[in-house]
Amino acid sequence: MDFQASTTSRNIQPSATLKLNALVQEMRAKGHDIIGLAAGEPDFNTPAHIVDAAKQAMSEGCTRYTPVSGIPQLKKAIIDTLLKDKNLLYENKNILISMGAKQALYQALRVILNPGDEVLLPAPCWLSYKEMITMCSAVPVPIHTTAEQGYVPDIESFYEKYTDRTKLILINSPNNPTGAVWERKILKEIAEFAKEKNLLILSDEIYEKMVYGDAHHVSIAAISKDAKERTVVVNGFSKAYAMTGWRLGYSSGNEKIIAAMDAYQSHAAGCPNSIAQYAAVEALNGTQKPLYDMVQVFNRRRELMVDLINDIPNVRCFEPKGAFYVLLDISPCLNMKCHGTPITSDMDFAHLLLAHNRVSAVPGNSFYAPNCLRLSYAVKDENIVEAMKRLKEFVFSLD
Ligand SMILES: Cc1ncc(COP(=O)(O)O)c(C=O)c1O
Known part of the structure; x- marks a missing residue:
């Protein structure tokens, strides 16, 4: 069948992260332990x-x-x-x-x-x-x-x-x-x-x-x-x-x-x-206690992630005051190489970080935040620690 999508739907940009998500799934299916920092939702169950x-x-x-x-x-x-x-x-x-x-x-x-x-x-x-x-x-x-x-x-x-x-x-x-x-x-x-x-x-x-x-x-x-x-x-x-x-x-x-x-x-x-x-x-x-408890946990994870990022050269972040994301500025890494592959954009950085060090994050470009990655801290503390360790190793591996 010949199908021509309407003009409106043709103008919709497919999510830039789809390719990345496909790679995450493929790698997980092969048994790789990916730490996902891409999620836009609390990792808590509904109270x-x-x-x-x-x-x-x-x-x-x-x-x-x-x-x-x-x-x-x-x-x-x-x-x-x-x-x-x-x-x-x-x-x-x-x-x-x-x-x-x-x-x-x-x-x-x-x-x-x-x-x-x-x-x-x-x-x-x-x-x-x-x-x-x-x-x-x-x-x-x-x-x-x-x-x-x-x-x-x-x-x-x-x-x-x-x-x-x-x-x-x-x-x-x-x-x-x-x-x-x-x-x-x-x-x-x-x-x-x-x-x-x-x-x-x-x-x-x-x-x-x-x-x-x-x-x-x-x-x-x-x-x-x-x-x-x-x-x-x-x-x-x-x-x-x-x-x-x-x-x-x-x-x-x-x-x-x-x-x-x-x-x-x-x-x-x-x-x-x-x-x-x-x-x-x-x-x-009803009671708001689960909400307050969750916010306290997010606050602790926020501080943990920001502290660990501040210890990594060539990346930096603005200290977030709300929501559950950190916007990581990777611009000092642009034009560096990862095992011979040049990094020309946040998309490249996200792909290479995933492929080599098994951390997934959302490239900033689709948020009008070029040269940045969005990291979610709606994940367990130990995953934040391990993900930031991997990020650090990745950044150290660039030349
Ligand atoms: C800024 C912002 N607004 C709205 C939404 C959508 O929320 P809902 O799940 O209620 O549709 C999101 C979800 O990620 C969001 O980040």
């Missing part, structure tokens, strides 16, 4: 009390379609949480529950953007943003930041990238892949800029609970009444409650945008998973 709530929901027959925007009990739990954690007051009409933060983000972009609209995208950033924006026939406009800036943009760069096609600002703090946590000052400046230029804001706050040391998460929606009006906040259960496979996220924001997203979801997906929604009520209303 037992949340699983129990799901079991109870199933045995009570809560297994049918729910309202498209979610069950009232979960909306109430979300509204209570937003008020308690961020002092944001919302009503049911401001909340939409979706199948993961990913779907929530895509739907927000879908209802906000027209073809040709531009989205200001502070970078490095999660790799799906660029593809989702492109899937809306809109244009991602990256605002590049450096480790020296703490991966926090300055407001002047927003003015520089602004055009009369700019419609939206997409931000993510705590950030994947940098681990930067943005302070109130820059969020306030962005909120004022958005007001001046009449732009909408999409704020992905999925890592909000994962902040360390003296870092503190601030939601841009809590900056002012105006910021709240023009912001859609997306959040989810995947990271904080180790529920990646349950597929549940939510959006809060302006009722008109939420209503448009609700209509979109009603045809594109229907209601979110009923059982996951009952489990999520327990996640928000």
Whole structure:
């Protein structure tokens, strides 16, 4: 059969890590002990009390379609949480529950953007943003930041990238892949800029609970009444409650945008998973101890990984303050050779590190972080120690 994919789908970039993942699988099948630092999910199981709530929901027959925007009990739990954690007051009409933060983000972009609209995208950033924006026939406009800036943009760069096609600002703090946590000052400046230029804001706050040391998460929606009006906040259960496979996220924001997203979801997906929604009520209303314990473990692993990296020549990293990733700058290794093969990019580095020293990590290029690797510390301490030992051996082997 002759098949010509649609223009939109032809424009989607296949994940740069697919080849790498295929190599990981091939090597594992041959018995190699690969340490995977590529995962974007907690290595913890969903806490037992949340699983129990799901079991109870199933045995009570809560297994049918729910309202498209979610069950009232979960909306109430979300509204209570937003008020308690961020002092944001919302009503049911401001909340939409979706199948993961990913779907929530895509739907927000879908209802906000027209073809040709531009989205200001502070970078490095999660790799799906660029593809989702492109899937809306809109244009991602990256605002590049450096480790020296703490991966926090300055407001002047927003003015520089602004055009009369700019419609939206997409931000993510705590950030994947940098681990930067943005302070109130820059969020306030962005909120004022958005007001001046009449732009909408999409704020992905999925890592909000994962902040360390003296870092503190601030939601841009809590900056002012105006910021709240023009912001859609997306959040989810995947990271904080180790529920990646349950597929549940939510959006809060302006009722008109939420209503448009609700209509979109009603045809594109229907209601979110009923059982996951009952489990999520327990996640928000039940004990938060497993979350706090997990964050403590991540904090310890973060310090461990950063300390070990600081002991390796020719690589360096920004000390992350949130999420569970370290962005490793490998630029001093560029143009060096690994057993005769030149390293010309982060992709080469990732491949050679995997092939020779059996550590997998995600090349930074797809995050707008060229010459970097994203390392996840959502793995056991002993794997961090062994992976950093292997990384060090790899770097020493370069000439
Ligand atoms: C920044 C960011 N936003 C959203 C998501 C998607 O989360 P969910 O599992 O809720 O779809 C991820 C997952 O890796 C992420 O890193």
